[in-house]
Amino acid sequence: MPLTSRRDLVGAVILVRAGSSPEFSQEDVDLVADLARRAATSINHAKRYAHEHQTALVLQQALLAEPRPPHPDVQCASRYLPTGADIEIGGDWYDTVALPGGKTLLVVGDVMGHGFEAAAAMSEYRSLLRTLALQSEEPERILTEAERIADGLAFDRVATCLVAVVDPVTRTCSFANAGHMPPLLVRANGRCELVAVPVDPPLGVGTNLGEGTRYRQASIGFEPGETLLLYTDGLVERRGKDIDDCLAALTRLDLDPERPLEQLIDTVLSRFDPEGSEDDVAVLAARLLPG
Numbered sequence: 001m002p003l004t005s006r007r008d009l010v011g012a013v014i015l016v017r018a019g020s021s022p023e024f025s026q027e028d029v030d031l032v033a034d035l036a037r038r039a040a041t042s043i044n045h046a047k048r049y050a051h052e053h054q055t056a057l058v059l060q061q062a063l064l065a066e067p068r069p070p071h072p073d074v075q076c077a078s079r080y081l082p083t084g085a086d087i088e089i090g091g092d093w094y095d096t097v098a099l100p101g102g103k104t105l106l107v108v109g110d111v112m113g114h115g116f117e118a119a120a121a122m123s124e125y126r127s128l129l130r131t132l133a134l135q136s137e138e139p140e141r142i143l144t145e146a147e148r149i150a151d152g153l154a155f156d157r158v159a160t161c162l163v164a165v166v167d168p169v170t171r172t173c174s175f176a177n178a179g180h181m182p183p184l185l186v187r188a189n190g191r192c193e194l195v196a197v198p199v200d201p202p203l204g205v206g207t208n209l210g211e212g213t214r215y216r217q218a219s220i221g222f223e224p225g226e227t228l229l230l231y232t233d234g235l236v237e238r239r240g241k242d243i244d245d246c247l248a249a250l251t252r253l254d255l256d257p258e259r260p261l262e263q264l265i266d267t268v269l270s271r272f273d274p275e276g277s278e279d280d281v282a283v284l285a286a287r288l289l290p291g
Helices: 026-064 116-133 139-152 243-251 261-272
Strands: 002-005 008-012 074-081 090-098 104-114 159-167 172-178 184-186 192-194 218-221 227-231 281-288
Touching: 002 026, 008 026, 074 090, 074 104, 074 261, 090 116, 090 281, 104 116, 104 227, 104 281, 116 139, 116 159, 139 159, 139 172, 159 227, 159 281, 192 243, 227 261, 243 261, 261 281
Parallel strands: none
Antiparallel strands: 002 008, 074 281, 090 104, 104 159, 159 172, 172 218, 184 192, 184 227, 227 281
């Protein structure tokens, strides 16, 4: 019996009786034909889902694979982990951009929802923020203009986003936060602390920012040897656990500030077990090198 769904041939079913077994009756043939039709429909749906999932995953990984390099005095490492093949991918992303004057832009964001549409929306937000960063180096202005454009163009997906600008000359880092998780600062002595950044609305919620209204900005000292860790909520959110407790656990991590950034990310991921997450995980680490 052919396994056909609409006009797609997805396989065949072969049944054999041997020896003294009786021949197949017409009732047997009708039953197997009905089962074959049902099986073909399920198999075809599964193949279509797997194809869409793989297409979206390839798109997202392609978009994440080539962040622009930072300036030579800023070292970066990143990691993206999907939740698994049985769950649609999300719209998590990270980015680094070398700005004029030796500054470096760091971005981590998360588009609401899953699937191909979320990956496509992620690309729109990522391109928008890149463009705006080359026009202004202030994180608050970047997010303010991004929200105005997203509202004006009626983006159909909401995104949380954390924007940071590292200035090696003044040894500072400035932040603006659109509904995202706070960054983690790993001091040169290994002490970890969450950076207090004012939390403003996510992008795309239609806040209709009035004249003179803008996202808020915070700045901290950022010395050589210190490391910033930006991440999406999939790293710390767990069902049944308080998010504040999970964030506090970040500050209790025993991290060696002199280890390579890739190894530092490995340590963080191993302590938080991303396989237990119900969402994708994106992590971006940045370190200011001695001048």
